[in-house]
Each structure stands twice: as structure tokens, then as C-alpha cells.
Amino acid sequence: MTGSVPPFAVISGAQVQQALAGHERQITELVEDTYRLHGAGDSVNPPSYFLRFPDRPSARIIALPASIGGKARVDGLKWISSFPENVAAGIPRASAVLILNDHDTGYPFACLESSIISATRTAASAALAADWICASRAGRGQPRPARVGFFGTGLIARYIHTFLAGNGWSFDEIGVHDLSADSAAGFRGYLEKAGPGRITVYEDAEQLIRSSDLVVFATIAGEPHVSELSWFGHNPVVLHVSLRDLAPEILLASTNLVDDVEHCLKASTSPHLAEQLTGGRDFLAGTLDDVMSGRVTVPADRPVVFSPFGLGVLDLAVGKYVYDEVTRSGELHVIDDFFHELRRHG
Ligand SMILES: NC(=O)c1ccc[n+]([C@@H]2O[C@H](COP(=O)([O-])OP(=O)(O)OC[C@H]3O[C@@H](n4cnc5c(N)ncnc54)[C@H](O)[C@@H]3O)[C@@H](O)[C@H]2O)c1
Numbered sequence: 001m002t003g004s005v006p007p008f009a010v011i012s013g014a015q016v017q018q019a020l021a022g023h024e025r026q027i028t029e030l031v032e033d034t035y036r037l038h039g040a041g042d043s044v045n046p047p048s049y050f051l052r053f054p055d056r057p058s059a060r061i062i063a064l065p066a067s068i069g070g071k072a073r074v075d076g077l078k079w080i081s082s083f084p085e086n087v088a089a090g091i092p093r094a095s096a097v098l099i100l101n102d103h104d105t106g107y108p109f110a111c112l113e114s115s116i117i118s119a120t121r122t123a124a125s126a127a128l129a130a131d132w133i134c135a136s137r138a139g140r141g142q143p144r145p146a147r148v149g150f151f152g153t154g155l156i157a158r159y160i161h162t163f164l165a166g167n168g169w170s171f172d173e174i175g176v177h178d179l180s181a182d183s184a185a186g187f188r189g190y191l192e193k194a195g196p197g198r199i200t201v202y203e204d205a206e207q208l209i210r211s212s213d214l215v216v217f218a219t220i221a222g223e224p225h226v227s228e229l230s231w232f233g234h235n236p237v238v239l240h241v242s243l244r245d246l247a248p249e250i251l252l253a254s255t256n257l258v259d260d261v262e263h264c265l266k267a268s269t270s271p272h273l274a275e276q277l278t279g280g281r282d283f284l285a286g287t288l289d290d291v292m293s294g295r296v297t298v299p300a301d302r303p304v305v306f307s308p309f310g311l312g313v314l315d316l317a318v319g320k321y322v323y324d325e326v327t328r329s330g331e332l333h334v335i336d337d338f339f340h341e342l343r344r345h346g
Contacts, residue, residue, distance in 0.1 A: 006102050006109040008338035011326055013113035019325040020120050020318070024127070024166025027318060031124040032292065034068065034317040035259070039289030042069035043313045045260070050267065059083045066312030075101040078114055078315040084220050092155060093220065094118065098319045107339065110323050114315065117322065121314040123159035125259065125288075126239045127167045129306040130214060132291045133237050133257070133298050142300035145237060149175035149212025151205065151226075152219030152242060153187035160216050160241070161194065171197040177208040179219075206231050213237065217245045224270060229253055232303040240270065240307045248274035254303040255285045257296070263309040271307050 020027060037043055044067040051061045060082050067075040080096035087093050096114035101107065134144050148164070148171045150157045161174075174197040178184040184201045191199050202208040209215055209231040215238045227247035232238075232254070240246060243264075251274045258264035258271060261284060265272045274283050286296040288306065298304050326332050 003105060005339050005342060006105065006107050007334040008108065009110045009323070009326075009332045009334050011110060011112040011322060011333070013116055015326050015331060016113050016116045016322050019322045019329075020116065022166075024124070024163050027120060027321070028124045028128050028131075028163065028167055030317055030321055031121060031314055032128050033070070034313055035125075035128075035289050035292065037068060037070045038260070038311065038313050039287065039293070043067060045263070045311055045313050047263065047266065048309075048312070056083075058085065064310075064312030064315060066316050068313045068316050072317055072320040073103045074316055074320045075103065075106070076312075076316050076319065077101075078118065078312055078319075080114065080118055082220075087154070094155070098315055100316070100319055100323060110319075112319050112322060114319065117315055117318045118310075119155055119159040120163075121318045122156055122241060122308070122310060123163035124318075125308050125310075125314060126160045126216065126241055126306075127163035127169070129239060129257070129288050129308065130164060130169070130237060131167060132288065133304055133306065134214075136291055136296075136298040137237075137300045137304070139297070140300040142235075144169075145213035146171055147173040147175070147212050148214045148216065149177065149202075149208045150187065151177050151208060151215060151217045151245070152221075153178040153183045154218060154220075156218040156241060157187060157216060158190055160218065160239070161191065165195060170195070173197065173211065174199045175202055175208045175211050176200065177202045177205055209236070210234065215239070217242045219245055221245050223268070224248070224273070226250065235301060235303050238303060238305045240305050243269040243271075243307055243309070246270045246305065248277045250303070251305055252278065252283050254305045255298055256283055257285055257288055257291060257298075257304065257306045259288055259308040259311055261287065263311065264307055266309075269307060269309070270305075 049063040064078040098112045098114035100110040224247040290296040
């Protein structure tokens, strides 16, 4: 048998953005399909590995290896850095690459800029969760939220807003809260260009939450800083994307959904703290896939908190989509002779 080694390509952030921008609905459907594949067991998604540094305690680099079946049939690894101090120096906190590996030979066949892929799959997952949770609650008489609040207003908040809008959401009221006045002002500037909705910047976290029926947490908090249950008395839908903002007591009074139970109950996330506090997992209602397939319905008479750990399978699915688009456009940059020592005995 003679095999062939796949060509190795490098895909830039500009190419990634061109392949993804304006395709919010399609990417959200892709993320939905991938959650269903994962829910059905047609994936391998081991725990993420966190590399941390004694000399740079706020920084980390996370490895997310994964494999998916279905149409994509691809393996790979996302390798994503978070260096929060970058923001003060004027460059983004997160940077990443995604390696795609060939299903049959194992050979890596592409390296893609992946901070955009990561933000995209995160935002698509948040918009998908908002859709399904609100559809489930609509069956119980709860109207779709028209007041959204963004708690933490960096890149991820911007992508989530773009994906909500791209999936047909519109808001009468858009609340904004950030510890940094610059971030809040920058995000406000983005929102003003993005479309309608009355924008209010809240200095006070309580006011933001009380004024929002859909709350998006996208801070970089390392431990809970919101613990007042009464702020959630109006039973909002909470997209807890930054995972560590809410005190476990808030989760225990809410309906809790995650993307993957084993993944999410790790690394001192708020659901992990709730598990430690209660000694069990009874506080979890289920996964987003459970909601999508009707195994779990979401009550309207308590807050609902979606805490997505972020699955490598989503990066793979979106990365493969980008690879296929760039290939189709004829713009794939192949690195000639990347794999070179190919004859076993020379
Ligand atoms: N769950 C997932 O799948 C997933 C994926 C990607 C990113 N994330 C998380 O999303 C978060 C946001 O990422 P980003 O790239 O937008 O970061 P960013 O640094 O661009 O923005 C974060 C913002 O949060 C603000 N902030 C920090 N602490 C705050 C607090 N206590 N109250 C209010 N504002 C606060 C900062 O001032 C900053 O403006 C990060 O925690 C990241 O880990 C989660």
C-alpha cells in the first residue's frame, strides 16, 4: 500500500475572519450540530490541560485536544493563551492556534489562527443557548428578553452581541458594566455602530443585573464577585461565559445548564464551587444538548444560568469549516516540503 502525506497549510487571522464574518446563523447551526454529535458520543473530548507559571500567576495557556466524527471527521488541538496584562499594553488578552490532524494518517494538515475561531464558537454557543433556553421558557409563558446586559465588555462580549444580532435578536435596552471605564466606552462605541437599542453604561453591577432579562458575563474574574441573590429576583437568563463570577449560592437558587458536566465541574468554576459546597451534582439540571433534545425543560420561575466550559470539539468543527471555505476559495497557503523525512530508510 502506498500512502500520501497531506499538504500542510497555514491559515491567517485575516482569512479566518473572511471565512466567518456574516455567517452567524450558519456557524450557530454548525455549533448546534456539533453539540448533538458530542451528546450522541461521536466525539472524543478529554479534559483541557492548563499550563500555569509561578512567575506569571495571572497567565495561562490551555491545550484542548479533541476529535469529532460526523461530516467533519477530524482530530486536532487548540492551544490558547490568556495573558490578561496584554490588554493594558494594547493587545488582546487571548491568542491561539488550532492544529487540524488528518483522520486517516494522523498528519497535521493545517495550522489556523484561532483567537477568532475561539471567540466565534464561544459566541455561537452563547447565542444558541439563549435561543433554546428562551424557547423552552416561552412554552411557560415567558417572553423573549428585550433587555440585555453585558457584564464585562471585552472581545468576547462583542462577539456575543454580534452573534445574538446575527441570529435575529434585537434589544430595546442594552446595559453595559465593566470595571474599566475605557472598556465600557469602547464597547458602547461598537454598540452604537452595530444597531438600535438604548444603551446605558452602569457603574453599579446591581443596577445592570436588575435592568437585564438576559445577562452576559464575560469578565476575567478568577473568583466569585456577585453573591447577592436578590439582584436575580426577576429570574433572568444568565450566560455565564466567564464561569467564575457567580457565588455558588446564586447557582443553587437557579436552574443550571452546562455544555459538558465533567468539563465544567473543574478548575474552580462557579459550578465546581457549588459541587464542593453541596457535595453533589443535584444542582445541575443538565446540558444544553438535554434542552435541545427536550430531555430538560427550563422553568420560568427562577433564574437560569448557562455555564459553558468551552469544548475543543467546537473549535475543531469551526476550524474545519474555515479550512474548507479557504480551500474552496483557492486561497489555501500550502507550505511546500513541510513534512520532509518521508522515506523510512532514506
Ligand atoms: N467559556 C468559554 O468557552 C470561553 C471562551 C472564550 C473566553 N471565555 C472567557 O471570556 C472572558 C472574557 O474574555 P475576553 O477575551 O473578552 O477578555 P477581555 O480581557 O477582552 O475583557 C474582559 C473584560 O472584563 C472586565 N472585567 C474584569 N473583571 C471584571 C469584574 N469583576 N467586573 C466587571 N468587569 C470586569 C475587564 O475590565 C475587561 O474589559 C474570559 O474570562 C475568558 O476566559 C470563555
